[in-house]
Amino acid sequence: MADYNQDSITQDVLEAFGKTPDLRLRQLMSALVRHVHAFAREVDLKPEEWLAGMKFLEATGQISTDKRPEFILLSDTIGLSMMVVALAQARACGEPKGATEATEATVEGPFYWAGAPELALGADIAEGVLGEPTLYMGRVTDVRGEPLAGALLDVWSGDGNGKYDVQLSSEPTMGARGRFHTDAQGRYWFWSIRPAYYPIPDDGPVGEMMRATDRSIFRPGHIHLQVSAPGHVTLTTQLFVGGSPYIDADAVFGKRDSLVVDFETHAPGRAVDGREMRVPYHSASFDVRLAPVPA
Numbered sequence: 001m002a003d004y005n006q007d008s009i010t011q012d013v014l015e016a017f018g019k020t021p022d023l024r025l026r027q028l029m030s031a032l033v034r035h036v037h038a039f040a041r042e043v044d045l046k047p048e049e050w051l052a053g054m055k056f057l058e059a060t061g062q063i064s065t066d067k068r069p070e071f072i073l074l075s076d077t078i079g080l081s082m083m084v085v086a087l088a089q090a091r092a093c094g095e096p097k098g099a100t101e102a103t104e105a106t107v108e109g110p111f112y113w114a115g116a117p118e119l120a121l122g123a124d125i126a127e128g129v130l131g132e133p134t135l136y137m138g139r140v141t142d143v144r145g146e147p148l149a150g151a152l153l154d155v156w157s158g159d160g161n162g163k164y165d166v167q168l169s170s171e172p173t174m175g176a177r178g179r180f181h182t183d184a185q186g187r188y189w190f191w192s193i194r195p196a197y198y199p200i201p202d203d204g205p206v207g208e209m210m211r212a213t214d215r216s217i218f219r220p221g222h223i224h225l226q227v228s229a230p231g232h233v234t235l236t237t238q239l240f241v242g243g244s245p246y247i248d249a250d251a252v253f254g255k256r257d258s259l260v261v262d263f264e265t266h267a268p269g270r271a272v273d274g275r276e277m278r279v280p281y282h283s284a285s286f287d288v289r290l291a292p293v294p295a
Contacts, residue, residue, distance in 0.1 A: 162198025
């Protein structure tokens with residue numbers, strides 16, 4: 001029988017996984033074992049702490065549903081989701097060190113829903129949605145600044161209270177959601193609302209963790225974009241409202257300085273797209289750069 005002690009058990013476990021036929025799975029499991037064992041040694045993990053951790057994971061699984069993915073929320077709040085996003089963008093752009101001139105990617109979040117309607121440029125995706133009207137505009141280009149005609153923008157956000165349509169009804173109403181194609185000059189423009197900051201779900205194990213570690217549960221106001229064009233790497237990102245509460249304390253670490261946008265406030269009148277506005281409104285301008293698919 002193997003002498004399982006803290007000096008030998010790691011190697012014994014690694015050898016047990018050493019015959020895994022799938023080489024990638026073998027790599028993943030071996031690295032996981034090494035790092036988990038190193039963590040236990042570093043903190044001198046006690047049995048009651050290990051058991052509390054197992055119960056935490058058990059509770060995370062029990063509360064999870066297709067509309068409440070608590071494990072993804074856990075990954076988000078420890079920064080793992082953003083790490084995976086950064087690695088994926090670097091890999092997709094052929095830049096192993098992470099350097100890219102494309103717009104920075106960030107987390108998709110749990111509220112994306114496929115099937116948003118395709119709308120004409122200038123349409124309002126927030127009709128009937130609570131919030132302050134906002135005109136979004138900009139261009140989609142390649143990394144050299146050349147316009148990408150016909151690029152697709154799939155857009156979604158919460159309302160003025162930070163609530164997404166899937167949180168307000170059992171099925172998405174497609175409120176504050178839409179899909180747009182850029183014009184011949186790569187331009188896009190559409191109306192929605194100025195998104196509000198909001199708390200992540202905190203009535204489960206992740207919320208308990210956030211309180212125990214004295215962390216904020218809020219995300220700054222943001223709107224989601226998924227942008228694609230033939231021959232280019234699809235980008236999932238967010239535009240953050242400059243000056244939003246919690247702009248420097250995003251609970252899921254998704255905020256990037258390059259994605260913070262100033263929202264200009266306007267008096268009632270004719271907007272730059274020709275729409276007559278009877279109430280005050282905002283505008284936000286942002287150009288999206290897509291990287292080419294590596295040869």
